[in-house]
Amino acid sequence: MSRSRVVVVGAGFAGFQAARTLSRNLRDKAEVILLNPTDYFLYLPLLPQVAAGILEPRRVTVSLPGALPRVRLVLGQATEVDLAGRQVHYEGPEGDAGRLEYDRLVLAVGSVNKLLPVPGITEHAHGFRGLPEALYLRDHLTRQMELSASADSAEERTARRTFVVVGAGYTGTEVAAQGALFTRALADRQRVGHIGVRPRWILVDIADRVLPELDRRLSDTADRVLRERGVEVRTNTSVKEATATGALLDDGDDIATRTLVWCVGVRPDPFVSEVGLPVERGRLVVDSRLTVPGHPEVFACGDAAAVPDVTRPGEYTPMTAQHASRQGRTAGHNVAASLGRGVPQAYVHHDLGFAVDLGGVKAAANPLGVALSGPIAGAVTRGYHLAAMPGNRVRVAADWLLDAVLPRQAVQLGLVRSGSVPLDTASPELARVPGVPFKES
Structure with missing residues (x-):
């Protein structure tokens, strides 16, 4: 049979x-x-740490054949x-x-x-749903900081050191928080020919606060950490148009930038x-x-x-x-x-709380409804991620330890180019490769 x-x-x-x-x-x-x-499971919540140079890419991926030995994988x-x-x-x-x-x-x-009918978005913004996008952003941030150091004009230097994130949900908030720390570290290392222009991060959202889906206390905690880090939080604001050299907001502010990260949702x-x-x-x-x-x-x-x-x-x-x-x-x-094994059951689940890693020792979390912030929230958040990951726990913990005691390695790997990670795609987990068929949404 x-x-x-x-x-x-x-x-x-x-x-x-x-x-x-x-x-x-x-x-x-x-x-x-x-x-x-792909042949791996991607642990998405830690993707911002890949873009910020904290974790190596393989740390947030778990081999499917290794984790599921009795399952036949078909690519x-x-x-x-x-x-x-x-x-x-x-x-x-x-x-x-x-x-x-x-x-x-x-x-x-x-x-x-998630896409919105904003002129220029699909051409000039990049999403954050897959490993190729995180690898691209990591290289892009490093490249912009390096190019700004050799720019001829003050306007170009400022534009290259200006980073705009659209969407203040989980992903956008973490990308802005981690990115601000990463580019600040890059700026501090540019000793020769130091140009004195600090990185500028802008977080834009149409909602009236960051993390609008969370408890107000957690939202306020995240907002405070972002502002202390120098991130400009623009609520009740959206992007009206995107170009290769800037982002026009609906309040009339035209921001000169080479970086537009699209995190408005899924x-x-x-x-x-x-x-x-x-x-x-x-x-x-x-x-x-x-x-x-x-x-x-x-x-x-x-x-x-x-x-x-x-x-x-x-x-x-x-x-x-x-x-x-x-x-x-x-x-x-x-x-x-x-198929005859067990009794069917309905799906019932009450939220156990949420955790938002804000970089360093900062986080906002509400495990089982208890609002936490600061180092305690940071420890809870990282503990939660280690427990939730189906593999690589020791490697992730080791990278966290090394990041705490050693400077991050900031080099461009050149593995993923801009055209390989279009925003309008049904396959964010795959980078576009010239000559290979690519399914568009």
């Missing part, structure tokens, strides 16, 4: 946990296949789901086409950069809207057991799924890593139950 086949599409927080849960629960009862463009980008034929079509990393048959399907394709991967199933604001409609109505063989979780929030009737769970991880486990459990 042939074994059942379960295909999991996507290896983000939801997909990784779904595949791991399935491999543990089903063992020899079914074959678990994981379709993903590729899903292009189509044939619901009638129960097949997933995909494009491999070298442009080859393939297909996977399934008895059960878990869609966990995650999210991509949107579900556009792939889910092409599957042919009902969606809610771009997310697949599922029931509380993460099953697609009318298709008991199809499950969805994470940012790609509109999961009912049973703790807040009438609402959907927010698109956070905390929910995605737990939804992945629930989806894995329920898929196994549908």
